[in-house]
Amino acid sequence: MSEISRRAALRGATGLAGLAALGGLASCSRPTGTAVGPANDAVAAAEAARRNPGGRLVTARLTPQPVTLDLGGRTVNTWAYGDTAPGPLLRLDAGDVLRVDVDNQLPAATSVHWHGLALRNDMDGVPGLTQDPIAAGEKFRYEFTAPDPGTYFYHPHSGVQLDRGLYGVLVVDDPDEPGRYDAEWIVVLDDWVDGTGRTPDEVLAELQAGGHDPMGDMQDMEGMDHGSMGGMEAMQSPLLGGAGDISYPHYLINGRSPTDPGTLSAKPGERVRVRFVNAGSDTAFRVAVGGHRMTVTHSDGFPVVPVPTDALLIGMGERFDVTVTLAEGVFPLVASAEGKQGQGLAVIRTAAGRPPSPDVKLQELSGQVLLGTALSAAESVRLDQRPTDRNHDLVLGGHMAPYRWTINGRTFPDTDPLQLTQGERVRLRFVNHTMMFHPMHVHGHTFALTKNGARKDTAIVRPMTTLDVDLDANNPGQWATHCHNIYHAETGMMTTLSYRTGG
Numbered sequence: 001m002s003e004i005s006r007r008a009a010l011r012g013a014t015g016l017a018g019l020a021a022l023g024g025l026a027s028c029s030r031p032t033g034t035a036v037g038p039a040n041d042a043v044a045a046a047e048a049a050r051r052n053p054g055g056r057l058v059t060a061r062l063t064p065q066p067v068t069l070d071l072g073g074r075t076v077n078t079w080a081y082g083d084t085a086p087g088p089l090l091r092l093d094a095g096d097v098l099r100v101d102v103d104n105q106l107p108a109a110t111s112v113h114w115h116g117l118a119l120r121n122d123m124d125g126v127p128g129l130t131q132d133p134i135a136a137g138e139k140f141r142y143e144f145t146a147p148d149p150g151t152y153f154y155h156p157h158s159g160v161q162l163d164r165g166l167y168g169v170l171v172v173d174d175p176d177e178p179g180r181y182d183a184e185w186i187v188v189l190d191d192w193v194d195g196t197g198r199t200p201d202e203v204l205a206e207l208q209a210g211g212h213d214p215m216g217d218m219q220d221m222e223g224m225d226h227g228s229m230g231g232m233e234a235m236q237s238p239l240l241g242g243a244g245d246i247s248y249p250h251y252l253i254n255g256r257s258p259t260d261p262g263t264l265s266a267k268p269g270e271r272v273r274v275r276f277v278n279a280g281s282d283t284a285f286r287v288a289v290g291g292h293r294m295t296v297t298h299s300d301g302f303p304v305v306p307v308p309t310d311a312l313l314i315g316m317g318e319r320f321d322v323t324v325t326l327a328e329g330v331f332p333l334v335a336s337a338e339g340k341q342g343q344g345l346a347v348i349r350t351a352a353g354r355p356p357s358p359d360v361k362l363q364e365l366s367g368q369v370l371l372g373t374a375l376s377a378a379e380s381v382r383l384d385q386r387p388t389d390r391n392h393d394l395v396l397g398g399h400m401a402p403y404r405w406t407i408n409g410r411t412f413p414d415t416d417p418l419q420l421t422q423g424e425r426v427r428l429r430f431v432n433h434t435m436m437f438h439p440m441h442v443h444g445h446t447f448a449l450t451k452n453g454a455r456k457d458t459a460i461v462r463p464m465t466t467l468d469v470d471l472d473a474n475n476p477g478q479w480a481t482h483c484h485n486i487y488h489a490e491t492g493m494m495t496t497l498s499y500r501t502g503g
């Protein structure tokens with residue numbers, strides 16, 4: 001979306017309030033009252049309440065810039081935070097303040113969004129909604145309290161920049177957590193096209209031009225060196241239905257392709273906490289560790305009733321923490337691109353031995369596969385029982401030709417904000433009327449699945465199904481709510497949760 005339309009969206013919020021004030025023009029779906037904007041006193045008050053007087057100030061710098069990266073057997077020109085993808089790991093304790101100075105060395109405007117954090121609205125990093133874009137060559141300082149422990153990540157909220165190398169992990173530690181594990185690994189999953197002949201912007205342009213045909217001219221028999229737009233029929237998953245719009249040339253774990261994978265080392269018998277982050281733009285990953293089962297302990301940062309599983313399905317924007325007790329030897333950790341051809345690989349090593357081959361097939365991947373929507377909340381993070389004050393339906397629609405994705409029939413920013421008032425219990429009902437899955441993400445809140453209470457900020461909504469989630473409206477502001485398929489979000493599948501007063 002152009003910056004002009006983003007600014008129009010920002011103006012739209014006030015414009016609608018003006019219309020409503022005239023009376024008689026607001027239909028039931030039109031918001032009323034006055035939008036609680038990012039500069040509102042209520043935002044500052046919510047931040048003051050979060051602040052831990054004993055908390056530290058943790059500082060960091062991020063330099064989004066053009067770089068040349070070695071993906072492991074393949075060199076690409078791309079954009080990244082600093083000179084690696086993933087970018088630097090940011091880490092602090094819950095209650096600490098994070099101050100990040102961003103120096104935009106890209107030839108384009110950008111922004112940084114802190115995915116999953118219930119932070120102050122004016123630091124949420126959504127241009128046109130919570131801040132102006134950071135122009136090329138400009139700087140911006142983000143500073144906010146990190147309220148909840150967990151695994152989070154950061155990425156631009158500008159166009160399809162996330163599908164370049166612009167992402168990094170943010171871990172918020174719980175100072176009171178017993179830490180019942182011997183080691184910790186961070187495992188970032190990504191689908192990669194940038195610098196392989198096309199940029200993500202060019203991929204988007206092809207999708208919009210109707211390039212959803214199997215692209216026979218682009219797809220050679222090896223099929224490995226050109227990203228290609230497969231037909232929907234080509235990318236089907238038994239779990240997700242339509243599994244994506246783009247067949248990527250590479251799938252990466254921690255920035256490495258399977259031909260030269262990264263190594264994760266530990267000692268036999270050690271219990272490792274693995275923090276999985278799916279930073280992909282159009283790909284869900286099915287992950288497993290050869291010869292092991294994993295126990296899922298956290299979803300999107302929040303604890304769940306622990307569940308053992310063979311494999312785990314991770315939608316774009318979702319994070320899961322698991323523990324694995326390691327046997328002796330060399331084991332593949334595989335992230336298979338769900339419904340697509342290809343996989344990411346990392347090598348787990350607790351003893352000497354030959355590394356797995358890049359296309360190793362794991363039988364665990366076809367064992368028991370867990371989805372985040374099947375998890376139950378740990379007792380400590382359950383929402384209390386109370387009546388719902390407000391309901392909103394988000395009907396998910398769209399099609400490939402023209403390439404356009406909608407919420408309630410509208411494309412962002414031409415959308416009716418979903419109104420709420422601070423203090424309410426709000427139920428969101430995601431109704432998927434498409435044949436694809438959509439990982440739906442709400443900014444600034446961690447909702448609870450009504451089925452079993454699991455707290456999440458990103459949840460897979462399968463084709464032709466409905467997913468109900470509850471949230472407490474306790475973080476005032478204007479919050480983006482969208483599909484975390486970045487191509488869907490960019491072509492319209494986004495709306496806002498709009499705190500209002502005087503409605």
Ligand code: C2O
Pocket residue numbers: 113115155157317441443480482484
């Ligand atoms: Cu990770 Cu609005 O996104």
Ligand code: CU
Pocket residue numbers: 405437438439483484485488489493
């Ligand atoms: Cu989507």
